Amino acid sequence: MSGQRETVWKELDRLSLLYSDELNSVKFYDKLDYIKNFSKYNEKCKSLTSLPNGERIQKTCARLLTYLETDSFSTNNDNQYDYCLLLNYWVLNNLNIFLYLKNSSQIVPAFGKIEFIWNSFIDDNLQNRRNETCKPIHSIIMDNDWRDRKELYEYYVDYSPIIETVKNYSYTCKEYYHYVESKKKLYEHFKEPCLSKDTNMCPKFYDECKKYDPENVLSNHSCHEYIMKERAAAAPSVLQRVNETVV
Structure with a gap:
């Protein structure tokens, strides 16, 4: 129950950002x-x-079948991002939303049923371009931390639009700074498991995401110095309130 609630709040937090409709993952999910x-x-x-x-x-x-009929994926891997992975996460996330409270044990079987329909649709309707068609990724349903993996990949595909938004609208810097900062825990979650390069423990796309680790990129944001000064100035008053509470 708490995991479902946390997922919903994270999604609402992302969608509440100014110009969130410019984020790649949001645009893709909206399209679906x-x-x-x-x-x-x-x-x-x-x-x-x-x-x-x-x-x-x-x-x-x-909706999935309609999308597969009208959109294809490059066989040359020249797409900047793996939208097929996002498509699979969209399906799994919808199943999680619709089934978690009703009967969470049905999520895996439901994904299996959609997977069968999905593969059959490709064989029957899209044979001529099956190599350019997104296929179900069965392994994602086996990842206990699939929500974290989904969130990490969304952050990865959204980071470039975040930078562009901050460049064009400087007043959004603090908001996006805090959003990027909130992703620190994701990198902490995967840091140790990804030392082994075991894809059962570490997402295949983790190496791509490392360049956007908040520890490495926050200092590049134009409002970083201002936020650090603001926090330093606020620290004494916070300490004073803590001391007063203890007394």
Whole structure:
């Protein structure tokens, strides 16, 4: 229950940022969430209606198939980011939202059902460009820390737009500074497991993300010095309040 609540608050925190609609992950998820004319694939996803919140899961599946029909992924790996990974996380996150409170034990079987529908759709409808079509990534459902991995990859794909936003709108610097700073715990979570390079413990994309470690990039933000001075000035008053509480 607490994990679900924390995930929701993190998502709301990200979406509350000024110009959050410029973030790559937000734009991609919005594109999926607002897909129209997906009802033609409701029948292919009909088996999912037997699940708790089945109609909503069916719509997620139908949107997925509509997206696969209209969008392809480069076979030359020349996309800057792995949108196929984000697509898989979008599906898994929706299942988590729809099933966690109803029956969390159904999340893994539900992903398996969508995975079967997904692969069958590629074989039946997209044979000519199957190598350019995003496929289900079965392993993500086996990661106990998939929420952390999802959050880390979203931060990675969003970092460049964050920098551009701060450059163009300097008044957003403090807000985005705190947002970047909040990702320190993600890097702390993966730091030790990723020493082994074991993909069961460490995401494959971790090395790409290291360059945006808050420990390395926060000092580059234009408001870093101001925030450090602000915190230094506030420290004595905080200490005084603590001492007064103790007394």
